Amino acid sequence: MPSDPPPRMRDVARALGVSQATVSNAFNRPDQLSRELRDRILAAARDLGYPGPDPIANTFRRGRTGAVGLIIHEPLQYLFEDPAARLTMAGVARVCGEHGSSLVLVPRAEPGLPDVVPTALVDGFVAFCDPLEPERRELLRARRLPVVGLDAPVTPGEPYVGIDDRAAARAAAAHLVDLGHRRIGVISFALARDSETTVVSAGLDAPTGYVANRARLDGYRDALGPALGGGGRIVVVAARGVEEADGAAAAVHLLDHAEPPTAILAMSDRLALGVIAEATRRGIDVPGDLSVVGFDDVPAAVAASPALTTVRQPHARKGAEAVRMLLRPAPTRTALILPTEVVVRASTAPPRT
């Protein structure tokens, strides 16, 4: 037996002989009718099985959804799998919850399926992509909704929450320089989409479309360039992906060299942990024979052996502030840059002489 359609507001109104407007007021503006009638209406609504004002029609009429959208570049599950993303999302989710806003995770455009960005039912977006693909950026702009970038602005000059990637990377590199390292390997994220693990011939000057990537390479150069002016050597390898295995694969390119680096700077803890794994596999002592520096200060960094020296950034706060910025009545137009800090642990030491 197919259940008959749920009653509408007008049905409730008719049942009581009042106007639909009054029923609406009973639900939304108690001050617009007598308490007595209001109680009668709500009771009748309950008796009739009226589900309350239809959410879609309500949203349509009001023009507001009460939801925050989140756009990513990776498959949706990445948000629950990647340790750094998780921390950030926890911050995002917390503030959404506190505001009573739904959090709408918008899947990336799967081949064959239409992109959801043009149709997502949200009042604004947090864009957790670096950078947003141009087509999506266009779709996003068309929505004319407020957008706050996470880690990078959607378009230069637009509001975002992030860190000073360049300064953070500079500090990480400076730590190695201070320890006395002169042959240094850098493992960066992929410089372009769908690229394989590869030694980057252009080194730290390699062009890339990724904002944070670019800034971190600059930061490494800031510290390494002057220090290595005379001798030393820097080799940059772009990893294929973001996982530990990708870091290990990248490390292979560095460690197979006749004169391998005495230290490796990785752009994430996951990559760095992969490096440590690869080194361990080869019987290379960390930090005795090889120093390793990560980026993010993910929970696994402390737990690793040796505990990972890394750059701490306030992931959860980053996510939280992005949502706050988005939800602010008068949307901010400026960037919010959060502090970072080099956390020295057990994976770095002076090079063996």
Place this chain on the structure above:
Amino acid sequence: MPSDPPPRMRDVARALGVSQATVSNAFNRPDQLSRELRDRILAAARDLGYPGPDPIANTFRRGRTGAVGLIIHEPLQYLFEDPAARLTMAGVARVCGEHGSSLVLVPRAEPGLPDVVPTALVDGFVAFCDPLEPERRELLRARRLPVVGLDAPVTPGEPYVGIDDRAAARAAAAHLVDLGHRRIGVISFALARDSETTVVSAGLDAPTGYVANRARLDGYRDALGPALGGGGRIVVVAARGVEEADGAAAAVHLLDHAEPPTAILAMSDRLALGVIAEATRRGIDVPGDLSVVGFDDVPAAVAASPALTTVRQPHARKGAEAVRMLLRPAPTRTALILPTEVVVRASTAPPRT
């Protein structure tokens, strides 16, 4: 300068001297008009900066949102923080992504804020709660939307995806019995909301509103009851929360006893890891002096030292199947029970004689 409102479909229609319906068809039903006119309309739309059919109005007209809702009992960020929840959510997210559905995380009702369940813009819900609070269940029912439970049905008899908690718990307990343990401690989840860590006087028969909790206690009893018929002792402690610290706190109640248990069954790996931490703190050797069994087989279980013996359940698949069930054209009315498996690692051994 405030940007003027975006053009509407009718504006595009007027600009070209065609009807609004034709513009709609240009976007949705290409076969309803000549290719030539269609191209002209789409070009004009682009030129005018028309964002495309308004998502809210579109949803209103069509009556479908294209989104899957997810309801939880805990604060929203729990989904990104708890290891088991994360695994499950990854499965949920993956299937949503594959279907091109948005995933709407619905916050719990914060005091002072209205519950979002009555107004969430979704086509159906996955209820990741055990059990759903009665008020919310009522709100949910009022929506008349399809619902699939995760771990437990929203209402007995309704569709859900889960495991055979009783059999799984029975197997875990049987493992300890087989090893020869007769003094066994059980650390269960809280038996009621907002309760403190407490020794449960009713033991394995303690009443609780949580479905999985009940089933697992039953499972433990299935295996422990007969085996301990003669002697032995079972003490049940209900933990305060779900975190490692809560497991450690519960362990205190068990280990402070004059004749402490030789083995502990915890209802989650997190609780179990807390037990191991507490044991280590006291210099109690695991598994020499104390065997510990968890539940979930979370990533940290293998990584722990000693590696944790636990009950593996297919978290990601659970989440994936729940969404599949929800999205199926003809919603299933039956439960889907996924297999579990006791994974014996290094945290269990025969009791010291």
Place this chain on the structure above:
DNA sequence: GAGGCTAACTTATACGTATCAGAGGACCGG
């Protein structure tokens, strides 16, 4: 050349609600 068919549009309507502008009565002060 009439009848019928199709392609290509248009007209009209409905989706369910919130809210603005009033209507009508009660009540009050003068």
Place this chain on the structure above:
DNA sequence: CCGGTCCTCTGATACGTATAAGTTAGCCTC
């Protein structure tokens, strides 16, 4: 007794779209 004010409630309208039903012209067939 009259004008005004407040309190309740009603009528009408608009939100932006998708789509069923209708119209017109062109073409084909016999």
